[in-house]
Amino acid sequence: MANTPCAARSADKKGIFDMEADVVIAGTGVAGLYTALNLPEDTKIIMVTKAAVDENDSFLAQGGICVLKDPSDYNSYFEDTMKAGHYENNRKSVEIMIRSSPDIINDLMSLGVEFARGADGNLEYTKEGAHSKPRILFHEDITGKEITSHLLARVRTLKNVVIREHFTMVDIIEQNGRCVGIIGRSASGRYEAIYAKFTMLATGGVGGLYANTTNYRHLKGDSLAICKNHGIELENIDYVQIHPTTLYSKKKGRRFLISESVRGEGAKLYGADMKRFVDELLPRDLLTKEIEKQMKKDGKPYVWLSMVPLGADMIKTHFPNIYKRCLEEGYDATKECVPVVPAQHYFMGGIKVDSDSRTGMPGLYAAGETSCNGVHGRNRLASNSLLESLVFAKRAAQTITKQLPGAAHEYEPVEIDESRYADCAERYAEIIREETEKERKEHEQYNNEA
Ligand SMILES: Cc1cc2nc3c(=O)[nH]c(=O)nc-3n(C[C@H](O)[C@H](O)[C@H](O)COP(=O)(O)OP(=O)(O)OC[C@H]3O[C@@H](n4cnc5c(N)ncnc54)[C@H](O)[C@@H]3O)c2cc1C
Numbered sequence: 001m002a003n004t005p006c007a008a009r010s011a012d013k014k015g016i017f018d019m020e021a022d023v024v025i026a027g028t029g030v031a032g033l034y035t036a037l038n039l040p041e042d043t044k045i046i047m048v049t050k051a052a053v054d055e056n057d058s059f060l061a062q063g064g065i066c067v068l069k070d071p072s073d074y075n076s077y078f079e080d081t082m083k084a085g086h087y088e089n090n091r092k093s094v095e096i097m098i099r100s101s102p103d104i105i106n107d108l109m110s111l112g113v114e115f116a117r118g119a120d121g122n123l124e125y126t127k128e129g130a131h132s133k134p135r136i137l138f139h140e141d142i143t144g145k146e147i148t149s150h151l152l153a154r155v156r157t158l159k160n161v162v163i164r165e166h167f168t169m170v171d172i173i174e175q176n177g178r179c180v181g182i183i184g185r186s187a188s189g190r191y192e193a194i195y196a197k198f199t200m201l202a203t204g205g206v207g208g209l210y211a212n213t214t215n216y217r218h219l220k221g222d223s224l225a226i227c228k229n230h231g232i233e234l235e236n237i238d239y240v241q242i243h244p245t246t247l248y249s250k251k252k253g254r255r256f257l258i259s260e261s262v263r264g265e266g267a268k269l270y271g272a273d274m275k276r277f278v279d280e281l282l283p284r285d286l287l288t289k290e291i292e293k294q295m296k297k298d299g300k301p302y303v304w305l306s307m308v309p310l311g312a313d314m315i316k317t318h319f320p321n322i323y324k325r326c327l328e329e330g331y332d333a334t335k336e337c338v339p340v341v342p343a344q345h346y347f348m349g350g351i352k353v354d355s356d357s358r359t360g361m362p363g364l365y366a367a368g369e370t371s372c373n374g375v376h377g378r379n380r381l382a383s384n385s386l387l388e389s390l391v392f393a394k395r396a397a398q399t400i401t402k403q404l405p406g407a408a409h410e411y412e413p414v415e416i417d418e419s420r421y422a423d424c425a426e427r428y429a430e431i432i433r434e435e436t437e438k439e440r441k442e443h444e445q446y447n448n449e450a
Contacts, residue, residue, distance in 0.1 A: 018193040018413060021046040021162075023400060024182055026169045026223065027202030029058035030144075031368025031389040033151040035200050036161050038397030043404060045160055046194055048167040048184055050203075051218050053152065057204055057369070058386070060214070061144025062259040062321070063128055064136035065386045067101045074098060076132055081384060084130045084283045085348075085377020093375040093392075096355055097384070100391045105137065108390075111150045115139055116318075126318075127264035128382035130283040134264075136383045141259055141319045147386060167192075169222060170421040172199060172364065173414055174230050179364035180411035183421070191416045197407040198400045201227075201351060201359075201366040202393065206240070209429055210344035214246055214257045223370045225428030227351050228435060233360045235372040236349035237432070238440035241380055243345035244287040245269075247338060248302035249329055255343040256325050258305060260284070260382045265314065267307045270337060272298035285379045288342045295341070302339035346385060348376040349439075357396035365400065367393040 021044045025032045028049040036045050049056070068077055081094050109115070115137040116124040125134035139146035155161055166187035173181045173193060181195040201223040207215020224234055245263070246255035263269075263280040271277045271294045278290040294303050307315055307322075312334040315323050323333050331338040350372035351359050357367045368389040375388050 018195065019046060020044075020409065021181075021194060021196045022404060022407075023198045023200065024048070024194045024196035025200040025202060026182060027056070027200075027204060027368065027370075028053045028152070028163065029056035029202060029204055029368060029389070030148055030151060030386055031058075031204075031370075031393040032200065032202035033148065033155050034390050034393040035202060035367060035397045036155050036158070037151060038394045038401075040401055040404065041158065041160055043160055043401075045158075045162070046196070047155075047161060047163045048169060048182070048194070049163070049165055050168045050222075051166065051216065053163055053165050054149070055216055055218070056148075057144075057207075057215050057219065058148040058389070059145050060216075060257070061147075061386055062141045062257055063261040064126060064138035064143045064383045065105070065147065066136050066381075066383045067105045067387070068098050069123075069125060069135050073133060073135060077135060080131055081375075081381045082377065084379050084381035086379060087377065088374075089377035090374025092355055093373040096395075097375050097388055097391050100394075101387055104387065104390045104394070108147055108150070111154055113139070113147050113150045115143075126261045128260040129263060129281045129287065130381055131264070136261065136264075138261065138318075140317070141261075141321045144386065169203070169226070170424050172226055172230060172361075173411065174361070175411055178362045178410065180409075183414070183416055185421065191418050191421065193414055193416060195409060195411045195413075197363070197404070197409060199364050200396060200400075201364070201370055202368045202389075203370045205347040205369040206432065207344050207347075209432060212246075212255055212341075213344040214243055214255050215344070217254065220425070220429055221347070221370065221432050222428055223351060223366065224435070225431040227359065228431055230361065232364070233352040234350065234435065235352040235374070236378075236439065237347075238436045238443060239348035239376075239378055240344060240436075241284055241346035241348060242288045242342045244284055244291050244342050245305055245340040246343040246345075247326065247329060248341045255341075257345070258322055258338070258340055259319070262305070262307050262310065262319060262322065265318070266309045267305055268309060269340075270304040270306060272300055272303075274304070277303075283379055284345075284382070291340075291342055302341045304337035305340045306337045307333045308335065308337075346380055348372070348378065348380055353392070355392075355395065356399040357392045358399065365396045367396050
């Protein structure tokens with residue numbers, strides 16, 4: 001669905017507010033920020049975000065970020081990722097992610113990111129479900145905040161980057177089969193076009209479409225519906241990960257995650273009879289099924305998680321944020337069990353991209369949770385998503401960088417038909433629901449025939 005070009009945008013009574021950039025980036029999570037940081041410093045970049053700059057899932061990540069800690073772990077890390085993904089992963093993407101991980105971690109540390117270290121000063125590694133070895137770097141239980149706040153601080157020092165908060169992308173601008181920018185609605189309700197030689201979609205997951213989710217509620221997969229409208233291919237959009245353990249609460253709002261690394265460190269699950277009913281380190285999808293079965297058997301909306309075996313010291317030093325939040329809900333995790341329930345958490349599918357994060361439309365890139373390069377297969381291995389977002393955002397930036405010297409602005413100003421976007425939030429949500437259901441049925445049929 002191409003936007004109608006006009007020879008020159010005529011000034012309406014609200015004035016002309018269109019802007020021009022070399023690269024426009026929708027999203028200020030790790031994928032968006034790292035794209036900006038990996039573009040040359042003379043690139044004019046406009047970043048937009050639907051909410052405040054730090055309101056995104058990247059800031060919420062708790063458990064950690066995986067790394068290939070030494071070459072001898074390669075086969076095991078590869079196999080763990082494939083096995084968790086039910087061997088539906090794209091092998092090339094997995095290889096790229098794992099091989100790139102040491103460079104990414106070194107880069108993060110050079111930006112000032114600190115990961116936990118032992119008494120000897122060496123990096124410490126933790127373990128989560130479906131990892132056969134500890135290979136996850138962490139910063140207490142706020143790894144995402146530690147990483148993303150450093151990326152954001154660095155981006156803020158760049159004179160070539162403008163960040164526009166509370167600016168919702170409602171469309172991309174397609175002309176002659178190429179993406180030449182985006183249309184968005186600013187905080188004041190004004191519609192604006194941002195023309196760019198290259199566009200990056202880094203708009204995160206789809207949790208906002210679910211009643212129970214660990215995600216920010218404004219993350220509703222807008223980019224997916226926009227791409228669908230423009231005939232850009234999506235992939236595996238029914239592959240949604242439910243996290244087995246979020247803190248049960250009667251309060252409304254985002255579900256609070258109890259990181260898988262507490263189970264990696266020894267926390268246990270119990271049914272209403274206070275008996276263990278499952279291997280706590282099963283992959284997320286399998287563990288979720290077992291918890292749901294147990295809840296049904298018990299007739300309760302939760303099962304119990306005991307962190308007590310970790311000891312009060314570890315709970316307070318490695319998981320201070322989780323400890324504090326449980327206390328707020330009335331549970332002292334050093335002494336008693338906390339109630340947990342599965343909730344929507346992550347999106348493995350997305351806008352189909354190649355290993356350099358190119359979508360099916362020239363000029364348009366996608367990275368992070370909104371994209372699908374197949375790295376996670378049908379189920380993501382814990383702590384692979386921050387890493388994936390960073391690795392493939394960097395590759396997109398490198399690919400764009402190669403093309404920038406010869407690239408010219410190739411757009412005609414558009415007249416924005418505001419009525420087209422008046423109820424787009426509901427329409428986009430509906431498109432995603434329909435497409436998800438369609439893809440679910442296709443997968444079901446394929447699996448039945450296989
Ligand atoms: C509670 C929690 C814990 C997690 N723990 C871990 C962990 O320990 N390890 C790990 O690897 N992963 C973890 N994850 C997953 C990981 O945090 C995310 O997959 C990753 O941060 C996604 O980054 P992103 O940049 O793609 O998206 P996000 O960080 O979600 O950013 C999306 C951005 O897009 C913007 N946006 C959305 N729609 C629009 C629009 N229409 N217009 C303009 N802007 C828009 C948003 O405002 C936001 O700025 C966790 C996730 C959650 C929710």
